[in-house]
Amino acid sequence: MKPIRLLSGFMTVGFWTLASRILGFLREILITAYIGPGPLMDAFVAAFRLPNMFRRFFAEGAFNAAFVPMFSKRLESDDNAEEFAQDAFNWLAAVVLVLVALGMIFMPGLVWLTANGFAGDARFDMAVGYGKIAFPYILCMSLAALFSGILNATGRFAAAAAAPVLLNIFTCTAMLLGEFLGGAIIDWLIWTIPVAGIAQLALVWIATERAGISLRPRLPRPSKEMGNLLRVALPAALAMGVTQINLVVGQLVASDLEGAVSWLFVADRLYQLPLGVIGIAIGIVLLPDLSRRLRAGDTSGARDAFSRAGEFSLLFTLPSTAAFIAIPLPLVSVLYERGATTTADAQAIALAVAIYGVGLPAFVLQKVLQPLYFAREDTRSPFHYAVVAMVINAALALGLKPTLGWISPAVAASAAGWSMVVLLWIGSLKFGEVARFDQRFITRGVRITAASAMMGIVVSGAFTLFEPWFFSDSWRYMALLLLVLLGALVYFVAALVIGALNLKELRSAVRRSA
Template identity: 70%
Template sequence: MKPVRLLSSVLTVGGWTLLSRLLGFVRDVFITNLIGPGPVMDAFVAAFRLPNMFRRFFAEGAFNAAFVPMFSKRLEAGDDPEGFAAQAMSGLALVLILLCALAMIFMPGFIWVTAEGFYGDERFDMAVDFGRVVFPYIFFISLAALVSGMLNAAGRFAAAAAAPVLLNVMLCVTMGLAALTGYVSVVEALIWTIPLAGVAQLVWVWRDLRHAGLRLRPTRPRLSPDMRRLIAVAVPAALAGGVVQINLLVGQLVASNYSGAVSWLYAADRLYQLPLGVVGIAIGIVLLPDLSRRLKSGDETGSREALSRAGEMS
């Protein structure tokens, strides 16, 4: 397979990532101004943190960290990469369906564990209701992340990098329309748009698979040796990534005991995150599949050169 042009690919991913961060900041300004720190925003933040927390495991986090190198090596070797991806997608979809079903049933418990201070006031019931609406987002965004990993492995970075922009654009538009028309409340428009944005992101990246010359067809989930190996690689990554999520949850648990504190903590964290990771994220996304393919083909010299160029850019 043709080697990835590291600089141009990093600029592509970095540009879209920067745009997504900026639009995400605009989205948060909308949320803070149109809803405002208080019980409703507290409830929304706690509810939306749930799919975002699991997203770190099933989307851009542990699962993709295991899937992308394995898929890239199969793609380089011509070892039925589409079949492997279909198995991974079916297994992931099954786990996500079960997780979503459990979340719908036990959402009060999920909220109590992650925002115990809400219990006994209006924020708790609102967070439970909001959580049941937004949680299915994890299903669509996780499958979109898997498809994005396939595109990245094939050297097609633009569509996958642009997908997060859809979420922020859709949320900003619907919140703005809700505020202008008054047809529904801003928070209702916000929570119902989130799962729809997940669908849009999945459709967006799926369409680009055809241009990459790849197909992805659902198959019956089964625990094959390849899937066992995928799980074995993903679990340690999930445990490592879970440390950050635990820190965020501890902060939310403490803040949930004070009205409006969860909202302000969220706003501060989003502002802090704005300038971080644009270059690092872009390099990681581009470098991981490129290194995997080079190592699979025995191109150790090219691997060292790619790693050196990545170090220079970072």
């Protein structure tokens, strides 16, 4: 078996995801500055969420969970992997084309189901119009997910990880051009989304061709292999659908207060930075590696890969959690408070960021635990757990709304995230030793937690001491930079001193993965 280089894969996917998230920050900064929380941005968020929601149903979540392990095993045993990929391409394209047509026809109903608080005001009609423009994006993204799955299974992570960067490059460029050339910024933004989708699909399609796998549009045909793929993919689609239902529930709860949908969206995008860079990178790299190791009977190697992935996730996630809880307001104020975004908006977003931060480790650990199931083509168990988490999320979001108001969806999401982790961990016990974190993970996890707590205390104190600087137009950017550098220094030194980080091991791992 030719092993996938885990650390190299983590770094590649993490780098490109970081680039995408940084450009995503720029995109959200431009959106909040030019458009700002309010009716226009609420309508855009609701419309843009629709193709992203269905993309998770039909592409990234369900498709990768089912397709990648099956394709990886065929690739490992030279069992018609390209023919299998061609059949999957044919069926995915056909199904999503039908979905796009139905979505365009019934767009008013989709908007009402996902944001009925918009009914009766201008946001509803705007969301319907924007949704019709953005919805075809799902076709490009679904097919791009297939090509990305092929590339990931073959150990080629760069193109698939780089593709999302194009969306942010295109949308940021469009808004800047709109500001320079004139016209409604929202029109420049919304029309760029399908164009960016075409560019993303082209990038991964070409990369797959260069990897030696050539797929072309053809009519789908029934086969036993596609029946097996559907059997595995359907529970995964339902599981990912549950996650999207949680987001929709939050949007429904917040949609009756103007601006709340925008606040939650911006907060969600901020905590998505470490989730994307670490959690998604681990999930993408770990799944094909576990699948191939289990196929080869390498149980000890699979356990080591699982434990190192968990350790890697904590090393970068817990300090982010500490920062989101300790200093959400300076982060949000410096990043977003300008133009159409007011101080009141920044305070609301900061509250949501702190609450999402509590759930961040759970969202990342899910990405570590789920491949244990998906590598065995077990998608039913995660679906059952996701249903339980969905019920918890809905009950808390709706039940806490009379007390907490628009922020209840953030509380519910974090609580549901931790519930999902507990269920995934309990369920994984049936897999035996391969699903047990080793002693090194446990020891390092405690030390990483301690180093993160130290960092949180220091940056919180530093913010209190220099708070006026953060609300001065002349000094706030420098103040945030210094605060981030201070936090990074404290965490790095503390991690070295108490043994949470070992530079010799890290250098050795980098050399092995190079």
